[in-house]
Every structure is written in C-alpha cells, then in structure tokens.
Amino acid sequence: MAISSAAQQGDDRYSDLPSAVARREYxxxxxxxxxxxxxxxxxxxLVILPEAQASAFHRFCQLNPKPCPIIGMSDVGNPSIPALGLDLxxxxxxxxxxxxxxGEAIDRPYEVAKYWRDDLVSFVIGCSYSFEEAMMADDLPIRHIEQxxxxxxxxxxxxxxxxxxxxGPMxxxxRPLKPADAIRAVQITSRFPAVHGAPVHLGLPQSIGIKDINKPDYGDAVHINDDEIPVFWACGVTPQxxxxxxxxPFAITHAPGVMLVTDLKNKHLAVL
Incomplete structure (x- = not known):
C-alpha cells in the first residue's frame, strides 16, 4: 500500500491528489x-492515546480485527504518518x-493542536466508506449518501x-438493502478485510441489542423501505x-462520520 511515486519524489503533482486537496480543505x-x-x-x-495505553490498545485491535483493522500508526509524539500522506x-x-x-467527551474541536503532547500515539483504523465505492460500482444503493x-x-x-x-461493545x-442486494454486498465487502470486511449481522436489529433502528447512537437515521433489511458492518467508532x-484518562478520536482522508488507494485494499 505504498503512496504514489510522485509523492515520494516530492513532485508538485502530489499536491493535486484529491486526498491531499481534501485534507487541505479540512x-x-x-x-x-x-x-x-x-x-x-x-x-x-482515528484514535490517539498516550504511549502508556498504546500497547494495550494495539493488542485490542489485534484481537478485534473486524471493528479495528489498523491501516496506519504513528511514532510516539509524531503528528504525521508519511505512509498515509506526506503532508498529513x-x-x-x-x-x-x-x-x-x-471516558467522557469534553470537547469537539475542529483541530487538536492545543491538546497535542509528546507522548501521544495515533492509530488509523480502516473505514467502511472505502468499500462503499465498490458497492456503488455494482449499483448497490448507499442510503446515507443518497440522503x-x-x-x-x-x-x-x-x-x-x-x-x-x-x-466494551462493538x-x-x-445500510438498508434488498435481500438480493444484501447477498451481493456480502460478496463485495468480503474482499475488503482492511476496512471491516463482510457484515457481522443482517436483519433483526433487536437480536444484537438495537432497540430502535430509527434512533442510532451515532450519525443519522436513514429511511428503510418495506422491501429492505438493515445490514450491519463492524464499525471503527467501536474504540469510542x-x-x-x-x-x-485521555484520548482523542475523530467525530463519528468524519474521517481522515489518506493517499492509499481503495483498489489496493481488495483481496482477490
């Protein structure tokens, strides 16, 4: 999963990558x-933790690869991860x-420079937004994007x-899908273990402890048609x-639904 040769060589074209442009905008x-x-x-x-907790969290991710597949990790105190983006x-x-x-959320800032410390370690965990591209390429609907x-x-x-x-809990x-589309979604997303892979549950939300499908704990509710079933994937918000x-005692994460855009390519994550 190497970054482009242009980026490695410091070529000016690197600054025009859509991912680099997105990061500059944020x-x-x-x-x-x-x-x-x-x-x-x-x-x-994103999960940022003091070095004192980083080893245990790394082990937690290894034990729970479905919700927590690590795609990048920083050196202690370093706010950059060059393997994910030279300017990141x-x-x-x-x-x-x-x-x-x-364990309590005390701030929801748009940057965290004032909270940065020399003992912090950053973990970047794969996100299901990556496999959504493959689903849409197969004409499967992604309701939250539609809405x-x-x-x-x-x-x-x-x-x-x-x-x-x-x-803690997963x-x-x-994403709501028609049953036939759900089967196709299982086939597609199974090829992307680095970004959560296949669903962990289909239908019957009550059986995994979800009391009201219209009241998500994070993010927004979406419309589910009568001929659709809810399909559930392990999520990188699990660490939160x-x-x-x-x-x-102390941690920094991304806000649910807004991610770190990297220079890795989705196509390089697929397992054929």
Whole structure:
C-alpha cells in the first residue's frame, strides 16, 4: 500500500491528489461528512492515546480485527504518518475531533493542536466508506449518501475481546438493502478485510441489542423501505464506545462520520 511515486519524489503533482486537496480543505476549517469525498482513496477512523495505553490498545485491535483493522500508526509524539500522506497532520486534517477525559467527551474541536503532547500515539483504523465505492460500482444503493447525512451507527450487545483496560461493545454501521442486494454486498465487502470486511449481522436489529433502528447512537437515521433489511458492518467508532466504557484518562478520536482522508488507494485494499 505504498503512496504514489510522485509523492515520494516530492513532485508538485502530489499536491493535486484529491486526498491531499481534501485534507487541505479540512485543515482550513471546512466541515462535513467525508462519505464520498476523494473517490478512490482510503479513509480512516482515528484514535490517539498516550504511549502508556498504546500497547494495550494495539493488542485490542489485534484481537478485534473486524471493528479495528489498523491501516496506519504513528511514532510516539509524531503528528504525521508519511505512509498515509506526506503532508498529513493528524492534529488538523479531520473535519472534527472528540477529546476524551476519563471516558467522557469534553470537547469537539475542529483541530487538536492545543491538546497535542509528546507522548501521544495515533492509530488509523480502516473505514467502511472505502468499500462503499465498490458497492456503488455494482449499483448497490448507499442510503446515507443518497440522503446526504451521516451513516447510522449503533452500539450493540456484541462484546469485543478485552485487552488491558480496553473492553466494551462493538459498534456497527448500517445500510438498508434488498435481500438480493444484501447477498451481493456480502460478496463485495468480503474482499475488503482492511476496512471491516463482510457484515457481522443482517436483519433483526433487536437480536444484537438495537432497540430502535430509527434512533442510532451515532450519525443519522436513514429511511428503510418495506422491501429492505438493515445490514450491519463492524464499525471503527467501536474504540469510542470502548474508551467511554474503560474510562480512559485521555484520548482523542475523530467525530463519528468524519474521517481522515489518506493517499492509499481503495483498489489496493481488495483481496482477490
């Protein structure tokens, strides 16, 4: 998953990559869902933790690869991850962040430079926005994009495997599909394990602890037609539910629905 040779060589063409343009816009203060932004480029969820908790969280991700597939990780104290983008700055390049203290969200800023510390480690986790491109290429509907809202996300009763202080429920994202389309979606997304892979559940939301499909815990509700079923994928917002459950002393994450746009290509994630 190497970045382009133009980027590696410092070529001016690198600054024109759609992903680099998107990051500059967010750095300048643009806000909005990143769904459908920079088509062809991988997006990621973000978790930033002190080095003291980083090893346990890394182990948590290894034990829970469906909701937490790591696609990038920073050196301690370094706000850049060159493998994901030469100009990338973790502190500024996401539309909105959430700052956590003792498991409580205390701020939702548009940049986190003032919170940055020399002991912080950043994890970038694969996002389902990447496999949506493959679904749309096969003419499958993506309702939250059609309605121009954030994808609906729900806490479930599916317990993640614990590692150190990190334990809690899996969060899932939902896309309504006709049954035949759901089968096709399973086939398509199974090829993308680095961005959550195949669904973890189809239909019957109550059986995974979702009481009201019209009231997501994160994101926005979307319309479900009578001939459709809800299809649920493991979601990279899971660490936020775990951070809250574990009452982690300090953490920074992306705000649900707005991601880090990287220079990795979606096509390079597919397993043939």
């Amino acid at each position: 750095r300048a203060g643009k806000y909005g869902s990143t769904a459908g932004v920079a088509p062809g480029y991988v997006q990621g969820n 700055d973790i502190r500024t390049d996401i539309p909105q962040y959430v700052v956590w203290k003792d 121009d809202v954030l994808v609906p996300m729900y806490r479930t009763n599916i317990a993640c495997k614990s590692a150190g202080p990190f334990a 969060v899932v994202s939902m 539910a775990v951070i809250a459950a574990a009452r982690v």
